[in-house]
Amino acid sequence: MTVSGPAGAPTLQPQLRRTALRGLAGMDRLATVGAVLLALIVLAALLAPLIAPYPDDGGSATHPLEALLPPSGAHWFGTDQVGRDVLSRVLYGARTSLLIAVAVLVIAGVVGVVLGVVAGYAGGWVRDVIMRVTDVFLAFPALLLSLALAVVLQPSVTTVIVAIAVTWWPWYARLTASVAASVSTRGFVDSARCLGVPAPVIVFRHVLPNSLTPVLVQLSLDGGGVILTAAALSYLGLGAHEPTSEWGLMVQQGQSLFTTDWWVVTCPGVAILITAFAFNVLGEGLRARLAR
Numbered sequence: 001m002t003v004s005g006p007a008g009a010p011t012l013q014p015q016l017r018r019t020a021l022r023g024l025a026g027m028d029r030l031a032t033v034g035a036v037l038l039a040l041i042v043l044a045a046l047l048a049p050l051i052a053p054y055p056d057d058g059g060s061a062t063h064p065l066e067a068l069l070p071p072s073g074a075h076w077f078g079t080d081q082v083g084r085d086v087l088s089r090v091l092y093g094a095r096t097s098l099l100i101a102v103a104v105l106v107i108a109g110v111v112g113v114v115l116g117v118v119a120g121y122a123g124g125w126v127r128d129v130i131m132r133v134t135d136v137f138l139a140f141p142a143l144l145l146s147l148a149l150a151v152v153l154q155p156s157v158t159t160v161i162v163a164i165a166v167t168w169w170p171w172y173a174r175l176t177a178s179v180a181a182s183v184s185t186r187g188f189v190d191s192a193r194c195l196g197v198p199a200p201v202i203v204f205r206h207v208l209p210n211s212l213t214p215v216l217v218q219l220s221l222d223g224g225g226v227i228l229t230a231a232a233l234s235y236l237g238l239g240a241h242e243p244t245s246e247w248g249l250m251v252q253q254g255q256s257l258f259t260t261d262w263w264v265v266t267c268p269g270v271a272i273l274i275t276a277f278a279f280n281v282l283g284e285g286l287r288a289r290l291a292r
Helices: 012-046 086-122 124-138 142-152 157-183 187-194 199-207 213-235 247-257 263-290
Strands: none
Touching (some): 086 157, 086 213, 086 247, 086 263, 142 157, 157 213, 213 263, 247 263
């Protein structure tokens, strides 16, 4: 029910408007938190050789006499089973995990967006063929298909990138196809057709730029999912392997020590959690802001 003021003007509506604005502002602040967290993680990964307390521990160096030392001033995150500084390995692991995430999103995004734009603009049998191929990939759970591909290929960081990218592109293809189909019916696209502009020029100069906004939001949301999937593959022994520093591999190596030497598994696990949180919060904030 609307409540009127002394002059008969409704007063509830402004209150609802202020509440909505506060909610949007809160979402922007949340997106800022995600962006700052992600920027710090990226900065830490880039500067790992400079800020890691023991840079050699990010590789194959071992110190058996310092194995499983608890967190202290000398080793803030403690040491692992072979005496390597866990903080140094977490910093170097950020490089591997972020490299996987960026590579997967770029490959899957480019393939999915190109196929989606072509399907959305061309329509007809072209759209049907592309969408049916997309449906075949979407019929399988993404993680299960990634596992199957990773089993066939030799375990490595490259294997993780390929296995995840192959299962991730259909989402972007379907999303882009629906947006591109809507953009293709707008007046400026019809005008370009009437002027005799070639179809490839229309697609890449007019349809594609106007179809990217939801894809960019989805990419930011999927960053956390890629990090988690890559960690799962490495945890199962299908991804990175020694002496590469990778968060999922570190969790796998320290799982049996959780009840006694908790820091070995907890620190990389928390790094995965924070990074996935940063991607998700940033994506939600971007989605709310672009939806205004």
